[in-house]
Amino acid sequence: MHTQVAIVGAGPAGTLLSHLLHLQGIDSVVLERRSQEHVQQRVRAGILEQGTVDLLRESGVGERLDREGDVHHGVNIQFDGERHRIPLSDLTGGRTVTVYSQREVVKDLTERRQRDGGEVLFEVDDLTVDKIDTERPVVHYTHEGRTQELTCDFLVGCDGFHGPCRQAIPAESLSVYERVYPFGWLGILATVPPSTEELIYSNHENGFALHSLRSPELSRLYLQCDPNDPIEQWPDERIWAELQTRLGSPGWTLQEGPIIDKSVTALRSFVAEPMRYGRLFLAGDAAHIVPPTGAKGLNLAVSDVERLARAVTDFYGTGSTTGLDTYSEDCLRRVWRVQHFSWWMTSMTHRFEGPDAAFDRRLQRSQFEYLLHSPSAATTLAENYVGLASI
Structure with missing residues (x-):
């Protein structure tokens, strides 16, 4: 079997890329090792940049987003109970962020691809890629008990940090940059109306x-913790007690409710360069990971595939390889800007231990006061948070 573009991974990056290519009359096959139910139920990011929202609308998959998404014009930064609102829209010419869960984005995209007759295969086993440095890459896999071979003009790895696509690139052809943070996030999903109209x-x-x-009925909350903490060390009572302490602010009350999901996630920054090898292109978590503090992971993946869709469209429409040739360089400019912003937000808001802890805390206090009193500092945070349109 042959397709123009083979896409490994049916998360938001893979399904969006397939949809964008379909709109241009370009065939693709999406291969995913997990079940459709698993992919659509994963609890992931929920903050969409203005550019991400615009793209989903323009490509015809924004109807439910517009109906159910919660548009935010500001965000709150708090230091030891003192809360300061950053007016995002006022500082960025009206740009906003929208709260709409990643799993809802995946549902919308998957349903649209299936409605359009797109080929999205779930529960694919034993997937390997071959001949990625030739004009006809090959994907080997098993689906519904049958061994298959799929050839393609282009292969795109949207298969996450642990997927096989990046692993197929020779080690000597890849440079990896990484920072592992000494803490993780305990994330919970609770059936209680949010106690805030904008993030804190x-x-x-x-x-x-x-x-x-997440919704008028669901709250998503996080605590800094040891990344090696067993989840059993965090009973519901302890979680709510810490949330009450860390989020407490005069005149504000945190409402509690049943916790229906909780997990501990380690934080890391990761970039693999280049994002192309031969006819293999990497997008999203396959190429880069950011700490979730800046709410950028999903948005960065969307930026990657939007750029790649344009490049592939140019190739089939005019024969031009310019977009394909500059894909990695163009993406990495935004990747590193987002890496810096995510690191900065993390370093400003998290507790660091060690001999410099007291010094670090004084620096954080200084940064908070700078945001409090400097419109320029607040604008820097705001324009990065809603997404830089010029990169």
Whole structure:
């Protein structure tokens, strides 16, 4: 079997790329090792940049997003109970962010691909890629008990950090940059209406906390913790007690409710360069990971595939390889800007231990006061948070 573009991974990057290519009359096959139910139920990011929202609307998959998404015009930064609102829209010419869960984005895209007759195969086993430095890459896999071979003009790895696509690139052809943080996030999903209309990022002496949102009935909250903590060490009572302490602010009350999901995730920054080898292109977590503090992972993946879709369209439409040839360089400019912003947000809001801890905390206090009193500092945070349109 042959297709123009083979895409490994049916998360938001893979399904969006397939959809964008379909709109240009370009065939693709999406291969995913997990079940459709698993992919659509994963609890992931929920903050969409203005550019991500615009793209989903323009490509015809924004109807439910517009109906159910929660548009935010500001975000709150808190230090030891003192809360300061950053007016995102006022500082960025009206740009906003929208709270809409990644799993809802995946549902919308998958349903659209299936409705359009797109080929999205779930529960694919034993997937390997071959001949990625030739004009006809090959994907070997098993589906529904049958061994298959798929050839393609282009192969795109949207298969995450542990997927096979990046692993297929010779080690000597890849440079890896990585930072592993000494803490993780305990994330919970609770069936309780959010206690805030806009996100709260809180720096407390006990550690970082974040109050996010998912819907009028669901709250998403996070606590800084040891990345090696067994989840059993965090019973519901302890979680709510820490959230109350770290998010507490005069005149504000955190509402509690049943916790229906909780997990511990390690934080890391990761970039693999280049994002292309031969006819293999990497996108999203296959090429880069950012700490979730800046709410950028999904948005960065969307930026990758939007750029790649244009490049592939140019190739089939005019024969031009310019977009394909500059794909990695163009993407990496945004990747490193986002890496810096995510690191900066993380370093400003989390508790660091060690001999320099007291010094670090004084620096964080200084940064908070700078945001409090400097419109320029607040604008820098705001324009990065809503997404830089010029990169």
